[in-house]
Amino acid sequence: MNAVIVGCGKVGTELAKTLVNDGHDVTVIDNNEKALRQVAEEIDILPIFGNGADINTLKEADIRSKDIFIAVSPSDELNLLSCLIAEGAGDIKTIARVRNPLYSKETEFLKKKLGLSKIINPEQAAALEIFKLLQHPALTRIDSFAGGRVVIFNVRINGHRAAGKNLQQLKAATGCDVLVCAVQREDEVFIPSGDFVLQDEDEISIVCAMEEMKAFFKALDIKDRAAQSCLITGGGTIAHYLTDMLCKKDRQVRIVEIDERKCNQLSEVFPKAEVIHGDGTDKAFLIKQGLNRVEAFVPLTGIDEENIISATFAKNVSNAKVITKINRTDLNDVIDELQIDSVVFPKFICADIIAQYVRAQQNGMGGNVETLYRYLDNRIEILEFKAKDDHDIIDMPLSKLGARLKKDMIIACIIRGEQCIIPSGKDMIQENDSVIIVTMHRGIAALHDILA
Amino acid sequence: MDISIITYVIGVSLCIEGILMVVPILCAIAYGESIMPFVLTGLICFVIALPFTRKKPAAGALFSKEGYVATALTWIALAFTGMLPFLFSGSIQSVYDAVFETISGYTTTGASILTDVEALPKGVLMWRSFMHWIGGMGILVFMLALVPFTGGTQMNIMKAESPGPSISKLVPRASDSAKILYELYGALTVLTILVLLVLGMPLFDTLCITFGAAGTGGFSVLNTGCSTYTIPQQVVITVAMIAFGVNFNFYYLLLVKKNRDAFKMEEVRWYLLIILASILLIVIDLFAHGIYTSLPLAVNDAAFHVGSIITTTGYATKDLNDWPNLSQGILILLMFIGACAGSTGGGLKVSRVLLLFRAYKRELAIALHPNIVKRVHMDGKPVEESIIQNTGSYLFIYILIFVVSVLIVSLDGESWVTTFTAVAATYNNIGPGFDVVGTMGNYSSLSDLSKVVLSADMLIGRLEIFPIMLLFSKAVWKRF
Known part of the structure; x- marks a missing residue:
């Protein structure tokens, strides 16, 4: 897809990087020549110098041939205005960043009135992320799928009973239907198989049904009471x-x-x-x-x-449970070593939200991403798809399907109505199921992309 | 500095060169000549490239410094491998001569040390002209179009290889931009070939002459240059040369139907204006001296040589030593102006001349109103101050290298006209100068020292000075 980003601050840059890596063509508009040049030197984008709300600048960026327009300049008002003008210039999906709390109550109204596709508020999203972690202090990150019925969370193994067990033993010991879908050990990230042995200090990502989470913590003796x-x-x-x-x-x-x-x-x-x-x-x-x-x-x-x-x-x-907010995105390796519990990067959250939206928009090209999260230094992507007309995949036992999957890719969960299945070899994906995929590949936009 | 990415780039370029040997091999087969010189060269390229390309280096290591160094070293590596067919086939004995001829080919200069071109095997002649075509748009741009690189730093290669004060992409992705450039380049080349074939030029001549015109090179395949071709054929060559000297952004804008923006490009307008004015002046001068009596013939010859010199191609149909002083002077001036930025031509580039002229006008304004705030504009947009500064420094080092080269070449004791135009014609990638190195002469009588200096000048001129000069900077070779 062809995307235009207005503003090459931290969010704009992170977003451009994400979109280019996902295989999209990106044009960046900014009125700071120096910043623009710096971004163009690092990322394969087309830099356009000018104001994002100036029709001449937008024409120079060839707005008519673009699919998506994302305004993330520092000014909320400029973002809204440039989206409005971009829409007037061509048939284009627009996303504006609006972060002033004063406007947050008017989000829906603005979106409707101005015909925006989405308004993002990274600060609000970051606050929500922090809030969720305060609800579950034992975790370093938690997100949900399918309206909260299924969760994915990160927990660091810290002297509790999971250490030294392989994944099958862990399942037997806890008696819970959970799936360890990714492990970070120092600098390396793995998508583990059943005989993978966990060690102390590993950070593990787990997918399970919401109700299983409590049982799992109980079995492992992990205290997870919301911070009062x-x-x-x-x-x-x-x-x-x-x-x-x-x-x-x-x-x-x-x-x-x-x-x-x-x-x-x-x-x-x-x-x-x-x-x-x-x-x-x-x-x-x-x-x-x-x-x-x-x-x-x-x-x-x-x-x-x-x-x-x-x-x-x-x-x-x-x-105390400590949750630190970090603005700069280039520090995450260093911060990992400091071990200060959970860290929240508003810029990554914002880029994730937009990347998810862009992949969902690839619908015309067969994309059907419902949810996208990136975990463990953005090296793991967790995606939710709705299964539809994927005839190679539907109604085929996973034991058969498994051999045809790309490397470093697992089907973590199948959600069928109210049911949440952590699949084994005999399970299969049926039409209208939601499927959660965990992968180290970038740019998976449709369910059939999981096949090698 | 990250050496691994530089050796990788060099390795891939050598592989591409090896594969491109197919062109002269096909030609040699068609004429029943030995294909061994090209096969051997190809194999040598692959053998050298093998250890360099085995491991793909990590992404994102191609920063500005690496981009310049990789470009400069790649071009030097190409010069020393590209000369092998000349040596293996025995067409050229001296290594100095072979290096000179090869660099002249890749840098699209077209200056030759050969006295009897027609005696060479056709395959070698084809390789000689084909080097122009590759060197015109640049082998690294070709590589970018073909080889997927991760990370966003490919632009640093394109910047180092493509001529002009500021290089911009046509579309967001560098590899797509490179592809579009080569598609336009290829399409215009094929068009020229077809037209020349329709006008009855032999296939071999058509291909070689078109490659030379497209890359704005100028190697001809006949001892008489282009004078034996018919007038319509000469007109087509003139138009082709001038077309390849136009900034390729112009064609891209036409392609995406932004005709108004295309014709608003000041550089292209001035380029065409300079060409028209020069033709007019030369025609008047030629008539005043009674050299021509027929107006169409005078216009044809004037246009051919103006087009040939300003685009830095260097084809010729006449011995220009017979032309009057004013006409020669105009042509020497055109040598320095050169073609448009973002074209396949050399020289200072019209856009630099325009920028310098406007910067000078601004200085005048500042002298009048010391407190004035004034930006220099181009195509209706303000130009970044750093580009103007860069252009000023460029002019200085450009002149300095020119003067030093003239001094060294003057050791040969040739006439000043020969010395001056030999440097001007190689430095600006044109080819023929005046007097001994004139359109009907060649560079064979110069000393080996002069040939080395002129070879270096061609390379420095084609890559626009900075990449080559950076190789001599200590800071580049430091680990930190």
Whole structure:
């Protein structure tokens, strides 16, 4: 597909990289020549210098022949305006990034009025991600499929009973119908087979039905009780969304923010939250705010380094679940080594959401991706498909199908109505099933792409 | 610097060169000549390339520095393997001469050390002309079109190999851009071949002459150059040469039906304007000196040589030493201006001349109003300041290398006209100069030292100075 991206900041760049790797042609518009040149030097894109809302610039980008238009410049208003103009110039799907909490209530209205295909709010998505992890502190990441009936989650093996067992033994020992679909050991990522032996410090991704998750944790003696209290440093947009979600669940929230004006605003909007005016990077101050007693600590300041330092500090002085937000996308290898629990990258989340949308749009070309997540440093893709007219695949026992699959690819789960099947060799995919695929390949856009 | 990616690029290019030996082999078979020189050359290319291409290097290592170095080294490697057919067939004995002839071929210069071209086997002549065609658009651009590279850094190769102050892609993907360029290049080449065949030119001459015109090279296959071809054939060659000197973005814009944008390209407009003005002046000059009496003939010859020189092709139908001073002067000036950026031609390029002229006009404005803020525009868009700076430095180093080359070649003791135009004609990838190295002469009488210097000039001129000069920079070879 032909995509146009307006804005080559961190999100725009990450997105361009994802789309180009997925095999799409990408044109990037930005009004900063230097940034544009830098991106063009790294990624195989066509750079166009100009303003994304300027019709001449859009014409130069040949907007008429493009399929999808994504506006991710820093300004919400410019994004909405450029989408509006792009639509006027040609028949094109438009996506705008809008992140101001003030507009978040109007999202549906704006989308409808302006004819947008999608409005993305990376900050809100990041807040949701953090919220989900606060619900399940034992995990480093969790996502759901099929309206929450099936989940995929990451857990680090840390001295519990899974270590030293192979996957079949693990299944027998827990008595749970779960599938370990990927393992990260130091720098390597595997898609394991049944005789793969787990070790301490492995990070494993597991697919299972929602109800199985609790039983699995019980069997392994992993405590996974939602955090009741939460300390947040930095009162930015993500903190805003997160506080909203936590307050609705009646959790205790304390936000430390250095800017008095922002403190006032937060306190106006969230009467239930405790807003503290102070320096969230000051260690003694954090202890005073109860860092050593709180159940969860979430550093959300605008400076990555500060967040990382506070997170490491928090790991040392308390048992709190720590979830760190990192803006820069190039640091993930380094951060893996620091072992600071969960890390949330809003930029990756945003790129994932759009990549998922773009693959779903390949429908005309036979694509039918329902959901897409990327796990373990983006090296594993987990996709959900709806099975339709894939005659090579439907009604064929998986034991037969298995030999024809691409390498490093497994069928992790089949969802049939209310039923959730972790498949074995005799199971088969039927029409209208949802199928969850775990793979190390890039750019799988349709179910039949899984065949070698 | 990442050596593995550089050796990989060189290896793949040598493989491509080996495969391209098919062209002269077919020709040799058709004329019943020995195919051994080409088969051997092909094998040698593969043997050298084998260890380089066995492992594909990790993605993303081709940064700007590696792009320049890979391009420069690839071209040098091609020069030393491309000369083998000349040596194996015994057509050229001296290695200096063979290197000169090969670099002249790949850089689309067309300067020759051969005194009797017609004595050479047809297969060798075909290889000689075919080198023009490959070198015109560039073998690395060809490689980009064929070989899938991962990561987005392929542009660094295209930038290093394609001529012009700033290279832009036609479409988002570098490999697709390279494909489109070669498709346009191939289509125009086939069109020229067909027209020349219809006009009755023999097949062998048609192919060689078209390859020379397409790459703006200029090796001819007859001792008399192009003078034995009929007037209509000469007209077609003129049009073809001028067409291949046009920025290929122009054809792409026409292809995607953006005619208005295409004809708005200032570089193309100025290029055509310079050609028309030069023809007009030369025709008047020729008439004033009574050299021609027939207007159509004068226009034909003037157009042929103006087209030949400004596109840096170097075909000739007349001995230009007989032409009056003004006409010769205009042609020497055209040697330096050269063709459009993004074409197959050499020289300074029309766009650089335009940019420099506009930068100069801006300096005048600044002298008048010291506080003025003024951007230089091209095609209605402001030009990045870094490009203007780069163009200024380019002009300086361009002149410096020219002067040094002239000084070294002057050791031969030839006339100043010979010395000056020999350097100008090789440095700008044209081919023939004036006097001894004129359209009906050749470079065989120059010393080996001069041949080495001129060979280097051809390479430096074709790759636009920086890639070759970077090889001599210590910083490039440091590990860190």
